[in-house]
Amino acid sequence: MRRHKPDSGWKHKIHEVIYEADTPLGKGFDIILIILIIVSVIIVMLESIKELDAKYHSILLAFEWIITIFFTIEYIARVASIKKPFKYIFSFYGIIDLLSTIPLYISYILAGSQVLLAIRALRLLRVFRILKLVQFLGEASQLKSALKASRAKIIVFLFAVLIVSVLLGTLMYLVEGEDAGFTSIPISIYWTIVTLTTVGYGDIAPITPQGQFIATLIMLVGYGIIAVPTGIVTVEFGKQKQGNSNAKEGTYVHVNTQSCPSCSAEGHRDDATHCYNCGSKL
Amino acid sequence: MRRHKPDSGWKHKIHEVIYEADTPLGKGFDIILIILIIVSVIIVMLESIKELDAKYHSILLAFEWIITIFFTIEYIARVASIKKPFKYIFSFYGIIDLLSTIPLYISYILAGSQVLLAIRALRLLRVFRILKLVQFLGEASQLKSALKASRAKIIVFLFAVLIVSVLLGTLMYLVEGEDAGFTSIPISIYWTIVTLTTVGYGDIAPITPQGQFIATLIMLVGYGIIAVPTGIVTVEFGKQKQGNSNAKEGTYVHVNTQSCPSCSAEGHRDDATHCYNCGSKL
């Protein structure tokens, strides 16, 4: 097949290195990419600290240029080596790749776009793709399917929490007023959610006895209903686990790894003396 | 039947549109209503923000009048189209409907009743009725029945938490005194619940070593007993799930694998001496 398209040789090779993780080269590429992504995110963080940026600006910028050039080459290679480049460019990870490559270029073109540089933190999202490739997330798939199964119920729950928060927030706005910091209904709703989720910043806190009484009720409600999402996920997760072992309900017996000498059937009962498949002695 | 009461024709039609969600008209009406309710609640919120209200007061008021008029017509239509209007008027949702319609009218009649306008946030409660009609809450029914089943236990639990809070709050009042903000026993109880539920505003915090020691104990207790409501709801919720497969509710007895000697019926009670099917001795 490949004989007909002589250029598909290097295309195929690049594709293998960039998109797969089975070959040593592909694995090495992924590891370098992960390190570069993490280094790049750390640089974004360090740049945001004024003192460090003032001191080491040129070093950080040099590192940033190296990473940006690497990402640029990688992006071009990705587009070049794939069969349907447009499908990749407009896919979720395609956009993330572009967004995490261009900020440095744009900061030179547009004035005042320094803020855009923080977008580079999105590069962290790329870690997920690589992890997916190297199938490290095997452990996470159970978590994900348990969360997916309980998603509908959790959304209904959060929706109910939101309605209750709007009502209680409005009530607190009426009861407490502006002295305690409840300056508007949205602020009161913000405070209600801060309280209901047991976060409790304390930037706003009730000062009137009746406000503190309602706050107490909100806390007890929040303390009580935290059980609901937990209950949902636990039950779903428990089901998930069971689902793995029993496709079918009924009685189960222990089988060993012994295989029948005549028909090679596996999975015999521990106390079996004959093969369940061909009847010959074990 | 309808021939005898010529006016029941439009009554029936209005009833169908307002109270049901099976017809396209009824569904459309519900969707408009949900949008209006949400818009109206957002207006209430925006009005409470001083700057926005100063700037866009007339626009917000115009919107508010449109919604109020729509709700007024809807309320009248509801009363007119139902067979037992008084039962509706004094029902929970009837009162909510009235309360969410009249505030704007009253604010013109009574001076200083501006505060009442916030009552319009109660309109959000109406969302529940509509959701009920369109049976969106199918997902929520399981949550509700699990919560209902564990209600009694959660109340007992919160009651115990409350008694413990009163005792520990009094103790903290004695130990900390007024310097740390524990100015009275009710305030101390408020603080205890803030701590026990792990909210922790920090508006009041112990400053003496012995007070901080007791606070530490309260936190550990709160951290430990949060498990109790979670455990209750999880177990109830797990049961609920299982309950879906058990078709019928009621009492269950243990049956053995014995089969009747005369009619071969299986599933006899352990203490059965006769077959439940043919009556012959077992």
Next chain:
Amino acid sequence: MRRHKPDSGWKHKIHEVIYEADTPLGKGFDIILIILIIVSVIIVMLESIKELDAKYHSILLAFEWIITIFFTIEYIARVASIKKPFKYIFSFYGIIDLLSTIPLYISYILAGSQVLLAIRALRLLRVFRILKLVQFLGEASQLKSALKASRAKIIVFLFAVLIVSVLLGTLMYLVEGEDAGFTSIPISIYWTIVTLTTVGYGDIAPITPQGQFIATLIMLVGYGIIAVPTGIVTVEFGKQKQGNSNAKEGTYVHVNTQSCPSCSAEGHRDDATHCYNCGSKL
């Protein structure tokens, strides 16, 4: 028997009224007692609010005297009517009863013992005894036995949490120092527990980057290990529940409330046509 001890007549009657809740008089006595206890605790709370105490001191005092006299009579009656008075006096509830009766007397005898008045809040503990008598706590017994079963594990867990808190608290003391409020190791341990239990007052908060990094780790640990007591109680509680319904494992069928017309045996299968006990037709 009672003929021989003529005085045991009223003793027995008082005992019945005070210690039991089966007769109408005994039930009425318990209800009055609960109300008085709650009223008395509310008075203790109100007295602690300076403004209210200044205004209504004489009214609150009058109420307090009425309750104290009632409790005094009740205490004497309890001692007089019981067979082993000393066993009662030195029992847990006997001491609580005495402590909740005498503070008002002592405040007249000893100067500066005003503080003791708050001890009256202990009266709330008496509610538990009454609740026990009227067997309201039927719902709570399951909670209690689940907690009792998981007690050992929760203590081991809290013990481990404590050791970790001491170590991390010491580390934070070394890292943060006095500027951030970590003035001594006990204070740092207090802060660590505040953080680990997700209470988070904010009265003390790390200000150095390395301190904030360790704080972040403590939070994530606290957020992760809150699962442990929850898991323990949930599993114990689930076991408790199962224990109630299946003393025996096996298959269960639905039974109805029908009773056999000839032998009155109850608990027949829904599809039974003959009594499982006598074999007669149902």
Next chain:
Amino acid sequence: MRRHKPDSGWKHKIHEVIYEADTPLGKGFDIILIILIIVSVIIVMLESIKELDAKYHSILLAFEWIITIFFTIEYIARVASIKKPFKYIFSFYGIIDLLSTIPLYISYILAGSQVLLAIRALRLLRVFRILKLVQFLGEASQLKSALKASRAKIIVFLFAVLIVSVLLGTLMYLVEGEDAGFTSIPISIYWTIVTLTTVGYGDIAPITPQGQFIATLIMLVGYGIIAVPTGIVTVEFGKQKQGNSNAKEGTYVHVNTQSCPSCSAEGHRDDATHCYNCGSKL
């Protein structure tokens, strides 16, 4: 054997006392050691409180010397009585033992090493070894194996939480800016974790409406996903418990109720065509 090495007599005896807890002497030694460790940790704490250290410095130092000397003798005895001293010296507990013995000596040798004295708090880690010896942690082994079994999933979960925190922290840095205290991306990430874990110090809190809106979302996410570690541990812990009754681990297959026509053996695999017991056709 011991006859050939006359000095192994006291070595063996010391080993028995120090390393074992079966004999009365060994048990007594362990109890003294636990008390000394706890006393020593309390001394470290008290010394860190300026006022107490100023007042009772000499008493605390005296106690410290007694404990240090005891620990020194114990350390030497441990090294002397064990067969492979180097293995012990470089083991985890060997290093802890050394670190908890030498600080007092070093504080005399090196100036400014006062800070090192807090390292003595590490002595608390030694409690674990003793507890292990006296097998008090029997209750804890279940906890440990449940945590070990769910470790991989909890790490994946915390890893996902961390990535989300970096992304949301960067977003908050862009949205809130320096006025609200979000002075750099690392600080914003710190704040995000404080919020997500529902700790909520309040030292940094959003002040712009859009910042408060994002904060609200973070809180709801944190409130919702706390269910995940709980679900994991609960299910693992439940399995652990069940595992105790299921004697053997391994693979299980579904068996049906079919019985062999020739030998009446029951419990055949669903796909069996021959009896596992006698080999005759089913």
